[in-house]
Amino acid sequence: MTINSRISGLRDHTPDERLALVAGGAGLDATALEALQPHAGLSLAQADHMVENVVGLIGIPVGVATNFTVDGVDRLIPMATEEPSVVAAASNAARMARVHGGFTTSYTGDVMIAQIQVLDAVDPHGTRFALLEAREELLALANEQDPVLVSLGGGAFDISVRVLPTRVGAQIIVHLHVDVRDAMGANAVNTMAEAIAPRIAELADTRTLLRILTNKAELRLTRARAVFDAELLGGAQVVSDIVAASAFAEADPYRAATHNKGIMNGITAVVLATGNDTRAVESGCHSHAARLGGYSALSQFEQDAAGNLVGTLEVPLAVGLVGGATRAHPTAQAAVRLLGVETARELASIVAAVGLAQNLAACRALAAEGIQRGHMTLHARTIAASAGAEVDEIGDVAARIVAERRIRVEYAREVLAELRAEKTTA
Ligand SMILES: CC(C)(COP(=O)([O-])OP(=O)([O-])OC[C@H]1O[C@@H](n2cnc3c(N)ncnc32)[C@H](O)[C@@H]1OP(=O)([O-])[O-])[C@@H](O)C(=O)NCCC(=O)NCCSC(=O)C[C@@](C)(O)CC(=O)[O-]
Ligand SMILES: NC(=O)C1=CN([C@@H]2O[C@H](COP(=O)(O)OP(=O)(O)OC[C@H]3O[C@@H](n4cnc5c(N)ncnc54)[C@H](OP(=O)(O)O)[C@@H]3O)[C@@H](O)[C@H]2O)C=CC1
Structure with missing residues (x-):
């Protein structure tokens, strides 16, 4: 399946027309994406099997970011977000990277880490070595759980063991x-982790407590890189100012x-x-931002030899x-079909590329x-809705508050009242 992510002017269509255009761009039959439509998405009965005490659903808009090429493959990217300008911004940045080949990524592997906490060891360093000596036995026991x-x-392929000083003693x-x-x-x-903990307790001749994964998924890193075109960004001064902004965030x-x-x-959003x-992803990213001791930027921007901007992100x-929910939620399934991904690695590559694009746009x-300018212009529609504008009034109210540069709910209410009065007298 070949995807064409360059759908210029997607914004000028209705949601139904966009869905058809996006399905066409992704080489899919429109029915493959039907679950993105409200009537065909998650039902209350399905939701009732997902979480507890279900009483309803909440709708979040799904927009599609255009212009993305990731590792040489075009991708149309579903983004679920309540925030205006996010989808536009990602598409805008991807357009600026597209002329230089888009985003390239690398991946350290599908590796997650479980932690088992051992308490009250009399000789923590000797116990540590004893546990390491049992590496093969513990790995075999872990792998019996998931044939x-x-x-x-x-499957499980390694263990490491640390002695951790804490305020209640070494663990x-x-x-x-x-x-x-x-x-x-x-x-x-x-x-x-739960399966091997009793054997760990035996080997350590003491007890274990917590047995749970860490969301600091430092062995599952995705790195994304892109070259953003200096001219499309607005010239050399903008490039060097973005570098200065990036240095500010790093420091x-x-x-x-x-x-x-x-x-x-x-x-x-992805x-x-x-x-x-x-x-899980958010706690992982923020812990990564704090990995060097202080909290810092997850990305860097530099100028390359040709004067373009190079962006790098590691998460x-x-x-x-x-x-x-990926398998259980019909809309999530439609989103995966739209992306055309078959592995977790491909999905992670796209997620990282979108993070970098979003960051560059901002x-x-x-x-x-x-x-x-850009954000508030798009946010004006939310302001108009908050002021009480009906669906057929939102466009007119938003246009007027943007034109007059007074994008505030109070003013939107005044404009709405005026528009309604004009309609009544017309
Ligand atoms: C908003 C834009 C894109 C306008 O930018 P513009 O230059 O006025 O846009 P344009 O009309 O020239 O269009 C350029 C491209 O942008 C896309 N685009 C443009 N408008 C639309 C739209 N309505 N619907 C769909 N796509 C849109 C679209 O891809 C289009 O090309 P096309 O494909 O059409 O040939 C720009 O000003 C921008 O990128 N702003 C950044 C907005 C942003 O970052 N928003 C996030 C929310 S703010 C925040 O939470 C984070 C922050 C800022 O605090 C983070 C930080 O501090 O670092
Ligand atoms: N701290 C956190 O982040 C926590 C998160 N969670 C939640 O856990 C959920 C995710 O759990 P997860 O373990 O991914 O999901 P599942 O346990 O539902 O799925 C994983 C299982 O699917 C089977 N499987 C089939 N095909 C594949 C394949 N190609 N690759 C890998 N496994 C395959 C495997 O074996 P088998 O068929 O034998 O099961 C595997 O164990 C999320 O909902 C998350 O919110 C839960 C606890 C804590």
């Missing part, structure tokens, strides 16, 4: 490294938090659209295609005209 994963080429922390293939992997590694945790929020605008665990991405706007 399916092992048959797919995955021993065992890490079990598991190749989880195309799963997010939480359930698989938690099952293994200052206050700025880094907002810079990384911009990255998560993109990452969380993670949510594909039914993956947004909290742990525990996302999967089997298990969790940094470019901030370093050039400021965030408000």
Whole structure:
């Protein structure tokens, strides 16, 4: 299936027309994406099997980002977000990278880590060595828990053991490294951790306490890189100003938090659209941002020899295609079909590319005209709706408050009242 992600002017169509255009661009039959439509998405009965005490559903818009090429393949990218300008910004940045081949990525593997906490060891260093000596036995015991994963080429393949000083004394922390293939992997590694803990307790001649994965998925890193065109960005001054903005985020945790929020605008939207665990990915990314001691930027921007802007982003991405809501939620399934991905690695590559694009779009706007022009222009529609405008009034109210540069709910209410009065007298 060949995808063409360059669908210019997608914004000028109705949602139904867009769905048909996007399906065509992805080489899919329109019915393959039907679950993206509200009437065909998650039913209350299905939701009732997903979480507890279900009383209803909440709708989140799904937009499609255009212009993306990731590792040489065009991708149309579903993004679930309530925030205006996010989808437009990602598409805009991808357009600026497209002329230089788009995004290229690398991946450290489908590896998740489970932690087993050992308490009250009399001789923590001797116990640590004893546990390491039992490596093969512990790995075999872990792998007995998930023959399916092992048959797919995955499974537990390593352990490491640390003595951790804490305020209640030394603890021993065992890490079990598991190749989880195309799963997010939480359930698989938690099952293994619980299964090997009793044997660890025996070997340590004491007791274990917590047995749970870590969301600091440092063995499941995705790296994305792209060259953004200097001319499309607005020229040499904008390029060097984005570099200065990036240096600010690397050096200052206050700025880094907002810079990384911009990255998560993109990452969380794709993670949510594909039914993956947004909290797991977010805690992983923020722990990675703090890996060097202080909290810092997850990305860097530099100028290359030709004067273009090079963006790089490294993030742990525990996302999967089997298990969790990805398989159970019909809309998530449609999102995966639209992406055309077959492995967790491909999905992670796209998620990282969107994070980098999102970050570049925000940094470019901030370093050039400021965030408000583009963002507030699109946000005006939300303001109009908050002011009470009906669906057929939102466009007119938004256009007027943007033209008059007074994008505020109070003013939108005034405009709405005027428009309604004009209609009544007409
Ligand atoms: C908003 C734009 C894109 C306008 O930018 P523009 O230059 O006015 O856009 P344009 O009309 O020239 O269109 C350029 C391309 O952008 C896309 N595009 C443009 N408009 C639309 C639209 N309505 N619907 C769909 N796509 C749109 C589209 O791809 C289009 O090309 P085409 O494919 O059509 O040939 C630009 O100003 C921008 O990128 N701004 C950044 C907005 C942003 O980052 N929003 C995130 C929310 S703010 C935040 O939460 C994070 C932050 C900022 O705090 C993070 C940080 O501090 O780092
Ligand atoms: N801290 C956290 O982040 C936590 C997250 N969670 C939740 O866990 C869920 C994800 O769990 P996860 O373990 O991914 O899902 P599942 O346990 O549902 O799916 C993984 C299982 O699917 C089977 N499988 C079939 N095909 C494949 C394949 N190609 N690659 C890998 N496995 C395959 C495997 O074996 P088999 O068929 O034998 O099962 C594997 O163990 C999410 O909903 C998340 O919210 C849960 C606890 C904590």
